[in-house]
Amino acid sequence: PLPGAPHPRVRAGVGEYVAEAGFRWFFADAQMAREDGETRTPYRAYDVIPGADGPRPVSVLVRDPRSSAQVWSRHGGYPGDQWYLEFHKIRYPGGLRLWRVSAPGADLGDKQPYVPQNAVGQVREHARHYAEVLANIAREQYPWGTNLIATPFDTELYGHWWFEGTQFLADLFRALLHHGSVRPVTASQHLAERPERPGLRLAQGSWGADGDFSMWLNQRTAWTWLRLWPLEDAFWDLAPHALAEPSAHVALAQAARELLLAQSSDWQFIISTGEATDYAEHRFHSHSADLTRLLDALRDGLATRSFDNATRIATELRTRDDIFPDVLPSIATALGMRPGLS
Numbered sequence: 001p002l003p004g005a006p007h008p009r010v011r012a013g014v015g016e017y018v019a020e021a022g023f024r025w026f027f028a029d030a031q032m033a034r035e036d037g038e039t040r041t042p043y044r045a046y047d048v049i050p051g052a053d054g055p056r057p058v059s060v061l062v063r064d065p066r067s068s069a070q071v072w073s074r075h076g077g078y079p080g081d082q083w084y085l086e087f088h089k090i091r092y093p094g095g096l097r098l099w100r101v102s103a104p105g106a107d108l109g110d111k112q113p114y115v116p117q118n119a120v121g122q123v124r125e126h127a128r129h130y131a132e133v134l135a136n137i138a139r140e141q142y143p144w145g146t147n148l149i150a151t152p153f154d155t156e157l158y159g160h161w162w163f164e165g166t167q168f169l170a171d172l173f174r175a176l177l178h179h180g181s182v183r184p185v186t187a188s189q190h191l192a193e194r195p196e197r198p199g200l201r202l203a204q205g206s207w208g209a210d211g212d213f214s215m216w217l218n219q220r221t222a223w224t225w226l227r228l229w230p231l232e233d234a235f236w237d238l239a240p241h242a243l244a245e246p247s248a249h250v251a252l253a254q255a256a257r258e259l260l261l262a263q264s265s266d267w268q269f270i271i272s273t274g275e276a277t278d279y280a281e282h283r284f285h286s287h288s289a290d291l292t293r294l295l296d297a298l299r300d301g302l303a304t305r306s307f308d309n310a311t312r313i314a315t316e317l318r319t320r321d322d323i324f325p326d327v328l329p330s331i332a333t334a335l336g337m338r339p340g341l342s
Contacts, residue, residue: 015048015202019058025187026060027152031211033062034203043137043146045191046200059197061150061187068151070133078130079162080104083122086111087161097163123164127171135179142181148190149182208269216268224268227288234295235259240335242298249328251301251310254317255294256327262287290317 018026025045033040040046042062049057071077078084086099089108099111100119137149158165176182185193208215217225235255242248262284270280294317297310324330 013048013202015058015060019048024058025191026058027063027150027187028060028202029063029205029207029211030065032202032205033200035201040200041141041144041146042150043141043144044148045150045194045197047197049199049201059191060200060202061148061152061190064137064149064151067130067133067137067149068153070130071151071153071157075104078123078126078168079157079165081122081126083115083118085114085119085163087163119164120167123168124171127168128175130168130172131175131179131182134176134182138181147194150187215272216265218272221268221271224271224284228262231259231262231288231291231295235291238295238298238302239331240337241302243328243332243335243337245302245307247307248298248301248310251294251298251307251314252331253328254314254321255291255298256331257321257324258287258291258294258317260324260327261321262291287321290321 242252301307
């Protein structure tokens with residue numbers, strides 16, 4: 001625990017929130033598939049322990065590090081091939097991308113012209129190679145009775161960061177027709193076909209660097225959490241009282257918006273990377289300060305039974321932070337109360 005942190009609290013795991021929201025499955029990174037220090041295979045689906053209340057627990061599909069790195073790795077992944085379109089060099093004016101990745105680590109000034117036909121040939125070869133990679137993994141894992149290779153990616157990779165990515169997917173599905181040991185399916189289809197799954201108590205982890213929380217909680221960001229945690233406690237202490245007062249709803253809703261914006265993990269991530277640190281610190285300070293103003297005004301309103309000042313502040317802030325329009329019912333649901341809205 002951080003020095004000066006409030007009393008330790010046990011927070012629900014993300015899997016519990018996912019299940020409560022009605023989802024039946026999600027993806028997790030491979031390092032989270034550990035239980036009692038033992039690594040579990042990523043090549044099968046699991047039911048998360050403990051499961052949510054209801055007829056079925058939430059399931060997890062574990063990302064395969066081998067096949068994922070083949071696409072995602074910044075060093076050896078396909079998108080970094082010399083023939084593919086360079087994302088970062090853009091002609092001004094007009095915004096056209098006319099250059100290819102070229103040599104690894106090449107300066108933008110050394111980028112060579114893009115040759116579309118060469119990129120088309122390379123993406124076809126990479127799709128063929130990836131189908132072979134998947135088939136080899138399937139053959140290797142077959143004796144252990146495993147039956148799944150989960151390779152999730154951010155959808156913005158295909159066609160955005162990697163211009164040829166959509167063509168890669170098309171060519172990959174064609175290439176898989178020649179590999180009977182590998183069949184592409186959706187996650188829902190796989191789970192429906194195999195309803196009996198072993199249980200897994202997920203280890204702590206993240207999608208961030210080193211698979212832990214160090215990108216968000218470190219010496220450079222500790223101060224943000226020491227400010228944020230008391231604000232969270234203060235908000236939830238006031239929320240049930242404000243929710244019971246219809247004239248306080250405007251201010252309560254805006255306080256929730258400012259809290260959610262202050263809680264954005266982007267601020268700690270940007271601070272940790274050292275890029276645009278001033279911007280991240282400004283945004284965090286701004287939302288935290290505005291939340292403090294609203295909470296103070298709500299306390300005064302509950303004491304005086306007048307929420308005019310709190311409403312004025314909230315209305316002013318909403319011209320800038322007009323987000324999460326249905327946040328008030330969500331607060332009521334979290335508290336097990338009814339907001340009394342028409």
